[in-house]
Amino acid sequence: MQHTKKPPYSLLFIFGGSGDLNYRKLIPALFNLYVDQRMPDRFAIYGIGRSEYTNDRYRDHLLKGIKEFSRRKDKGDGAWETFAKNVSYLQFDASDASCYTQITDCITAKEKEFGVTPIVIFYLAVAPQLVPVIAKNLQQLPSCFQRESTRIVVEKPFGHDLQSAHELNLLLSNIFEEEQIYRIDHYLGKETVQNILAFRFANALFEPIWNRNYIDHIQITASETVGVDGRGDYYEGSGALRDMVQNHILQLLCMIAMEPPLSFDANEIRNKKTDVLNAIRKITRESVHGFAVRGQYAGGWMMGKQVKSYRQEDKVAPQSGVETFAAVKFYIDNWRWQDVPFYVRTGKRMNSKATAISVVFRPAPVFSFPQEAAETWRSNRIIFSITPEADIRLRFQAKRPGTAMTLNPVNMMFKYKDEYEVAEPEAYETLLLDVMEGDATLFMRSDQVEASWKVIMPIIEAWQSRPPIDFPNYSPGSWGPEDSEALIARDGHNWITLPLAGKDESNQ
Known part of the structure; x- marks a missing residue:
């Protein structure tokens, strides 16, 4: 999605802050947003975990992930220094309710520093069995009652079956409003997936034939x-x-x-x-x-x-x-x-x-052409390639050069990397x-x-x-x-x- 303005001041508390998802995906993504000037003007990121880190050691650890996994690794040293000033580490056991006062202290301090109430995001990058535990412990925090400014992000898998998913939904809905709960599926953030909507609904060529x-x-x-x-x-x-x-x-x-x-x-x-x-x-x-x-x-x-x-x-x-x-x-x-x-x-x-x-697509009638022309006939089709390359391919029939009416399937292809100079997020x-x-x-x-x-x-x-x-x-x-x-x-x-x-x- 194209964003034309920066988000409001935000605080991100990442449970599982010493884990692999944060190291490989979340911090590199946030750093990329910072380099591209998409992060809020004022923000703070708190990694939460049981591993022993000082703030400096934690930042050094995350920098290694930036240099390996960020698409903006070329900015790893200069931009990282200013970005890292906004990154801290809170060491505590997420199952210990008494530790959550540290979160409230951080929020209070940043509210005073920013002069406004920031958006507070709790990102649960943890094993599924910890999600209910953390949600119940978050319930005691005053910020969770601020519906407009507090959000919780839950990674997949969301439940193990229908019953467990239903129970987890009930638990979260007793603590948060539905609009505060973000059940994340990273596939839906991919450019080609989002482009399916544009392809279907912004083009008069395709929607009329998009049916049985x-x-x-x-x-x-x-x-x-x-x-x-x-x-x-x-x-x-x-x-x-x-x-x-x-x-x-x-x-x-x-x-x-x-x-x-x-x-x-x-x-x-x-x-x-x-x-x-x-x-x-x-x-x-x-x-x-x-x-x-x-x-x-x-x-x-x-x-x-x-x-x-x-x-x-x-x-x-x-x-x-x-x-x-x-x-x-x-x-x-x-x-x-x-x-x-x-x-x-x-x-x-x-x-x-x-x-x-x-x-x-269903095959077109071939009776208009001589039999030999239809020997290489193939159905029309559209392929949305999501990985490893983001592209859209349309196959149709065309006449091969020459005196005979010989048909061949050919492709038209749209590739993101060829069409746009801007790096795909x-x-x-x-x-x-x-x-x-x-x-x-x-x-x-x-x-x-x-x-x-x-x-x-x-x-x-x-x-x-x-x-x-x-x-x-x-x-x-x-x-x-x-x-x-x-x-x-x-x-x-x-x-x-x-x-x-x-x-x-x-x-x-």
Whole structure:
């Protein structure tokens, strides 16, 4: 989103301030905003954690993260000196309610220094089990009763299932108003994801054909080449379905499928997304096998290196039945999308690291052309590439040069890096700026979260009741288990993979 003014004076209290998310993402994002003159004129950042740091040692630690992860690392020394003056560390145990008076003392001191009441943001970059504990302890702080100036940011996963998500929503709603709660999904901060709205609703070319009359099916792929990367204990309690489909992928699906909003008001956008989630056809536990596929990566060779199987990873059970791959076919039962399949898949240790949405249109009639002209005919399609490169590709038919009427699929491509000289902001930059400005458009509301859990709960319950007997069932460096190919092949389609690998995809 384009911001033309600076946010109001702000205080950010980051629980998990000594953790990896703050080191790799949050502080680099805030520093980038500072270099780009997007931070408030007066602000303060407090990292909160149990590790022992003085303010100076904490700043030195964060500077290492800036030099490794910031897109403005070239400004790391000069700009950092002035930025770091606004960064402090509070060492305390978040489960100890008596320690929270330190937060009140900081707020009181800054109110006196600034001469105004600043925006107070509590960012919970912590393990999910700590969220209720911290929220209850924050309840005692006077600032939490200031509805207009206090906000809480909760990272995913938001709950472990529908019941736990509902309980967490109830807990937070007893302490904060809904407009104070920012449930963050960093995928929604990515430029290409936001550009889907502009592409669909700002162009008369596309919206009239964005429906079941013209679109054959839609595919969403979010693949990773890494394994669990030292997070075996987290992944054992999560799996691909909870980790990716319930939040990231369903949010992407909503962006593609939502109805035109009446305005870009936060609640209007979120209403339209929730309508999509509520319209997704519920999969019964008995029919899950026809709509969902799971997999787990084996050991082997990948990119010239030998890699472990999931079951050999640290803190993973030797006979774990947790899925590292999931593919699901969804239907949206409304006028726009009736009987249009939405195929989604995600996995670790796959062929390429990429996230893309492919919109495949129904084929045009070929009878106007000679038979030989149609031999290379391919359906029109639009691909939104979110990672590793942000671009939008449109495929259409064109005549090959020569005397014969020979048709070939060709591509038109819009690339952000070629079109704009301005560096693309990181997702967390956009979202943190929105929190400071009080714009909740890109954040999930309580009913959205619960609606997304309702969509996948039958799959979770079916998989829990029927342990897998074929794990591990896909090789590292592949595109997942064979059953995922069968899932889409039954409908006469195939997964679109070549553009995700950065190659020419005109032959698919």
